[in-house]
Amino acid sequence: MNILRLDINGLLDCLSSWAGGQELYGPVKDGWRRISRDGLEAVVSIPPGAPKAPIKTFFLAQPETLFTFSARHGDDDAWIPTPPKEAPNRRVLFGVRPCDARSIALNSMPYRDDPYYQARMDKTAVVGLSCNETCSTCFCKSVGGSPYGTEGLDILLTKADGGFIAEVLTSKGEGLLEKGTGTPAGDGDMARLKALRDAAQAGTSDTQALSASFKAKNLMQLYNARLWQGLSEPCLNCGACTFLCPTCYCFDIQDEVVRQAGRRIRYWDSCMFPLFTLHASGHNPRGEKIKRVRNRFMHKLKYFTERFGALSCVGCGRCIRECPVNIDIREVIRDLLSVE
Amino acid sequence: MTKNPYLPYPARIDDVAVETEDGNIKTFRIVFENERDRATWRHTPGQFAMLSIAGKGEIPIGIASSPTEEGFVLFTVNRAGVVTTALHQIEKGTRIGIRGPLGNGFPVDGAMRGKNILIIAGGFAFTTLRATLIYLLAHRANYGKITVVYGARTPGMLLYKDEFKAWQGLDGLDLNVTIDREAPGWSGLVGFVPTITERVAPSPENAAALICGPPIMIKFTMPPLEKIGWQDDQVYLSLENRMKCGLGVCGHCNVGPVYVCKNGPVFTREQVKKLPIEF
Ligand SMILES: Cc1cc2nc3c(=O)[nH]c(=O)nc-3n(C[C@H](O)[C@H](O)[C@H](O)COP(=O)(O)OP(=O)(O)OC[C@H]3O[C@@H](n4cnc5c(N)ncnc54)[C@H](O)[C@@H]3O)c2cc1C
Ligand code: SF4
Ligand code: SF4
Ligand code: FES
Numbered sequence: 001m002n003i004l005r006l007d008i009n010g011l012l013d014c015l016s017s018w019a020g021g022q023e024l025y026g027p028v029k030d031g032w033r034r035i036s037r038d039g040l041e042a043v044v045s046i047p048p049g050a051p052k053a054p055i056k057t058f059f060l061a062q063p064e065t066l067f068t069f070s071a072r073h074g075d076d077d078a079w080i081p082t083p084p085k086e087a088p089n090r091r092v093l094f095g096v097r098p099c100d101a102r103s104i105a106l107n108s109m110p111y112r113d114d115p116y117y118q119a120r121m122d123k124t125a126v127v128g129l130s131c132n133e134t135c136s137t138c139f140c141k142s143v144g145g146s147p148y149g150t151e152g153l154d155i156l157l158t159k160a161d162g163g164f165i166a167e168v169l170t171s172k173g174e175g176l177l178e179k180g181t182g183t184p185a186g187d188g189d190m191a192r193l194k195a196l197r198d199a200a201q202a203g204t205s206d207t208q209a210l211s212a213s214f215k216a217k218n219l220m221q222l223y224n225a226r227l228w229q230g231l232s233e234p235c236l237n238c239g240a241c242t243f244l245c246p247t248c249y250c251f252d253i254q255d256e257v258v259r260q261a262g263r264r265i266r267y268w269d270s271c272m273f274p275l276f277t278l279h280a281s282g283h284n285p286r287g288e289k290i291k292r293v294r295n296r297f298m299h300k301l302k303y304f305t306e307r308f309g310a311l312s313c314v315g316c317g318r319c320i321r322e323c324p325v326n327i328d329i330r331e332v333i334r335d336l337l338s339v340e
Numbered sequence: 341m342t343k344n345p346y347l348p349y350p351a352r353i354d355d356v357a358v359e360t361e362d363g364n365i366k367t368f369r370i371v372f373e374n375e376r377d378r379a380t381w382r383h384t385p386g387q388f389a390m391l392s393i394a395g396k397g398e399i400p401i402g403i404a405s406s407p408t409e410e411g412f413v414l415f416t417v418n419r420a421g422v423v424t425t426a427l428h429q430i431e432k433g434t435r436i437g438i439r440g441p442l443g444n445g446f447p448v449d450g451a452m453r454g455k456n457i458l459i460i461a462g463g464f465a466f467t468t469l470r471a472t473l474i475y476l477l478a479h480r481a482n483y484g485k486i487t488v489v490y491g492a493r494t495p496g497m498l499l500y501k502d503e504f505k506a507w508q509g510l511d512g513l514d515l516n517v518t519i520d521r522e523a524p525g526w527s528g529l530v531g532f533v534p535t536i537t538e539r540v541a542p543s544p545e546n547a548a549a550l551i552c553g554p555p556i557m558i559k560f561t562m563p564p565l566e567k568i569g570w571q572d573d574q575v576y577l578s579l580e581n582r583m584k585c586g587l588g589v590c591g592h593c594n595v596g597p598v599y600v601c602k603n604g605p606v607f608t609r610e611q612v613k614k615l616p617i618e619f
Contacts (some may be wrong), residue, residue, distance in 0.1 A: 219616075269584075
């Protein structure tokens with residue numbers, strides 16, 4: 001791994017070359033925006049916390065065209081599926097917080113064999129910005145992350161002494177930097193980085209232990225815990241939590257035909273909606289709200305953890321900030337851990 | 341990257357047979373358009389596939405034919421909603437899409453090998469059990485005695501009637517086809533599946549049972565089996581849930597931590613009992 005020191009002009013040069021050579025995106029206000037060469041200032045000062053719009057939008061496109069087909073009867077190739085030809089454009093995501101970067105790594109486990117997700121991963125470089133400041137709803141440290149975490153990133157930038165320390169983490173990250181960018185980081189920079197990391201880590205819970213406790217808990221004891229009733233009562237099933245959550249990755253698939261040109265698309269869906277599980281017979285295995293609220297949390301904390309070894313939550317706090325009835329996953333984690 | 345798992349193979353509906361007197365259940369014989377797809381298709385009884393109707397969507401349907409029946413794949417489909425209705429309306433020769441095979445299937449070459457087999461089905465759930473029965477008969481030496489209990493509301497609602505006639509009297513095959521109530525012209529068994537099961541169920545010794553049907557039928561079929569010593573790990577059930585991807589990703593079909601599409605649809609009753617009732 002290569003560590004560099006960059007001053008603000010050095011960073012602006014990098015951004016400028018990324019904005020020119022490929023697509024550059026960064027957090028602007030609450031969303032992710034394409035950044036042009038003359039809009040670079042917008043992304044060099046980013047407010048603390050993750051923007052409202054989740055980073056998954058770059059990997060789980062809204063919608064993703066799975067294939068197209070002719071819906072014209074009589075065409076020789078009527079209905080023969082044609083996968084999308086053009087590969088996604090190369091792009092750089094800048095100013096990604098370590099929690100969001102980690103969500104990319106977590107989602108790529110269920111999507112390991114998914115050609116669409118992987119094609120987008122291949123074409124995307126992720127440049128992170130560590131969090132010298134956090135928000136009241138941030139809790140990355142309690143679920144396995146760190147404000148200085150590097151998982152899912154190609155480069156991590158940390159603000160220090162009026163400039164940036166750049167940790168170049170992957171060969172894709174190397175490829176982003178032109179020769180002569182920045183200067184090699186000095187011993188002082190390294191010490192500074194280590195001190196910041198250690199300070200952030202101090203007093204945090206052992207996250208390996210957290211996954212291990214959820215794995216060790218009995219499935220049906222968690223499922224039948226008393227907390228679900230009270231927790232689910234105020235929920236409106238609006239789905240804001242799951243749509244904004246970077247690690248919620250469920251989708252629906254539909255066919256769409258416009259003037260006899262058809263395509264099959266997939267797009268985000270939510271286990272908070274009754275339709276999600278409705279059978280054609282009218283039977284609905286998660287027909288009651290309590291079952292849907294429970295499924296959202298059980299998937300994140302128990303089912304995913306059993307399957308992949310980590311919680312499907314990166315502690316970005318979006319669901320806490322945006323839930324109209326103040327349902328707080330931190331309390332759910334705490335209460336579930338005390339279920340005997 | 342290997343194959344794109346979302347792309348259906350082009351196939352044609354080669355034949356359609358109306359199975360039931362109400363016309364709501366039809367069996368579709370499907371042939372692949374590309375020789376390569378036909379040649380690489382391999383399935384196990386109990387697996388399912390996604391059938392695509394262009395512009396309407398895609399649905400999971402159990403494979404009703406046995407891998408020993410070559411050159412085509414059969415699906416028996418009950419008309420329920422958008423896609424199944426569209427399928428019922430299309431004509432012989434029409435192109436559709438097929439994706440799969442998906443799911444695990446019955447352990448015909450695993451735990452079922454060398455055992456006596458009890459097959460219990462109600463209504464139109466006999467489909468993947470037809471695939472299984474034909475497979476067992478094609479590899480007769482690998483299995484002991486086969487007992488079948490199959491029930492429908494009326495004689496006209498029974499599937500695969502001609503085949504049942506042909507199976508009648510085969511060596512080592514005990515067929516018990518029943519209807520719910522007396523009906524004119526019916527000289528066979530009368531009574532619900534659980535009642536008939538109680539009468540004909542074999543000993544659980546060196547045996548496995550496959551049960552498919554409405555939840556209520558399964559519920560009442562278990563006590564008579566338990567009474568004579570059947571254990572939950574000898575009983576295989578096939579679950580059903582709403583599905584989209586069939587690949588364990590989209591999240592629609594989970595029952596607690598398991599995905600019906602990937603870890604199932606076949607589970608032992610022992611496994612099912614440890615799960616939330618979300619199917
Ligand atoms: C493993 C498995 C095997 C099946 N085997 C058969 C079979 O052999 N014969 C048969 O007739 N039916 C079978 N079904 C049920 C069949 O999939 C549904 O009846 C069908 O999806 C209804 O689709 P629809 O578009 O007509 O109904 P709609 O109500 O219009 O459904 C809309 C969409 O919801 C989904 N959906 C709705 N109900 C179900 C359901 N019960 N299961 C799965 N997805 C659903 C589908 O994606 C469907 O396109 C099976 C289901 C599963 C899961
Ligand atoms: S955001 Fe809050 S109210 Fe809306 S579905 Fe999620 S938990 Fe329920
Ligand atoms: S569950 Fe909430 S805090 Fe956790 S990753 Fe999703 S939105 Fe962020
Ligand atoms: S159908 Fe998508 S996870 Fe099972």
